[in-house]
Amino acid sequence: xxDISEIKEAIxxxxxxxxxxxxxxxISDIVAxxxxxxxxxxxxxxxxxxxxxRQKQSFSLLYYFAASDEGLFAGMRALINETTETLxxxxxxxxxxxxxxxxxxxxxxxxxxxxxxRMRKGKSSISKAxxxxxxxxxxxxxxxxxxxxxxxxxxLCEQIPDIDEIKSAIDNRQIIILEDDNRVISFFWAExxxxxxLWRYWLTDPKYRxxxxxxxxxxxxxxxxxxxxxxxxxxxxxxNEKVIKAHEKNGFTKDGLVDxxxxxxx
Amino acid sequence: MDKILGLxxxxxxxxxxTLDTPINLDKGKESVLFGRxxxxxxxxxxSLIASIEQAVSDEYGKELSLVDARAMSQKNSPFRTVxxxxxxxxxxxxxx
Numbered sequence: 001x002x003d004i005s006e007i008k009e010a011i012x013x014x015x016x017x018x019x020x021x022x023x024x025x026x027i028s029d030i031v032a033x034x035x036x037x038x039x040x041x042x043x044x045x046x047x048x049x050x051x052x053x054r055q056k057q058s059f060s061l062l063y064y065f066a067a068s069d070e071g072l073f074a075g076m077r078a079l080i081n082e083t084t085e086t087l088x089x090x091x092x093x094x095x096x097x098x099x100x101x102x103x104x105x106x107x108x109x110x111x112x113x114x115x116x117x118r119m120r121k122g123k124s125s126i127s128k129a130x131x132x133x134x135x136x137x138x139x140x141x142x143x144x145x146x147x148x149x150x151x152x153x154x155x156l157c158e159q160i161p162d163i164d165e166i167k168s169a170i171d172n173r174q175i176i177i178l179e180d181d182n183r184v185i186s187f188f189w190a191e192x193x194x195x196x197x198l199w200r201y202w203l204t205d206p207k208y209r210x211x212x213x214x215x216x217x218x219x220x221x222x223x224x225x226x227x228x229x230x231x232x233x234x235x236x237x238x239x240n241e242k243v244i245k246a247h248e249k250n251g252f253t254k255d256g257l258v259d260x261x262x263x264x265x266x
Numbered sequence: 267m268d269k270i271l272g273l274x275x276x277x278x279x280x281x282x283x284t285l286d287t288p289i290n291l292d293k294g295k296e297s298v299l300f301g302r303x304x305x306x307x308x309x310x311x312x313s314l315i316a317s318i319e320q321a322v323s324d325e326y327g328k329e330l331s332l333v334d335a336r337a338m339s340q341k342n343s344p345f346r347t348v349x350x351x352x353x354x355x356x357x358x359x360x361x362x
């Protein structure tokens with residue numbers, strides 16, 4: 001792909017093919033342009049559907065656009081024949097709906113790998129405690145942050161950001177850190193859009209988890225930094241009951257949006 | 267101090283029901299809370315501290331935050347045992 005206009009043209013064309021709309025593409029233009037610049041994006045046009053493949057090291061993330069379920073099914077069957085790499089796809093839907101798209105992917109041979117719940121909290125009151133001075137991550141910290149993320153999360157289905165995305169977040173002062181001996185031991189990545197905050201990652205080095213206040217301090221710092229936010233979102237794995245309960249105790253509730261991640265391993 | 271200890275213990279008892287490995291309170295004030303000898307993970311610690319703060323705030327009518335620059339700077343963590351936490355809370359309440 002050369003230019004973001006190719007995505008917009010594909011979307012326009014697909015929408016004219018039918019009355020429905022199926023997509024999992026919610027990527028900002030800024031991010032998409034970076035992927036194109038890095039040579040990571042490939043576009044494939046089917047009969048009544050279009051697909052984007054974002055190439056990662058050992059697999060590709062799949063984004064789809066279709067105006068009917070038949071179009072999506074036919075397009076996916078053709079795409080599988082044209083590609084050989086492992087594919088991972090996020091299917092977002094409301095928890096209680098009949099997930100047509102998920103069924104399509106399962107019928108083609110994808111397996112559901114994990115389910116993630118989105119949780120939401122409204123405006124919070126925060127304490128006025130004097131916290132340690134906030135320390136924003138520097139570009140030099142990007143590699144260690146990337147390593148910590150890779151060690152903790154499932155690359156295939158938890159959309160671990162690459163180094164460019166981490167650096168961009170650092171440049172935008174989205175990541176705060178705590179260090180020990182000049183080494184990042186804990187970080188919190190919170191993305192702000194208007195009055196909404198998305199807690200993307202909150203991670204402490206396993207060696208420090210049982211003995212350091214780092215995680216809690218960062219949490220309080222993030223809450224203070226965004227005390228004027230009207231709502232906060234986060235995503236949590238369905239199988240992580242302990243974390244779900246902890247977030248519920250802190251005022252979060254599942255808001256009904258679910259992300260089923262399907263993979264075709266090849 | 268006994269009152270504060272009572273509040274902390276009550277919160278821990280309630281919290282223990284949600285933990286796979288409950289916090290052992292057999293050693294009373296010397297019971298390990300958070301630190302190298304503890305089984306408590308960060309995410310549980312966050313929740314427990316929040317509930318203790320709330321309980322103490324409700325009881326004493328004062329807003330309380332236990333996690334601050336002072337707590338971070340202490341050579342010995344005030345959260346290492348039930349007793350050290352009670353002492354720490356007592357100090358904070360006296361200052362206010």
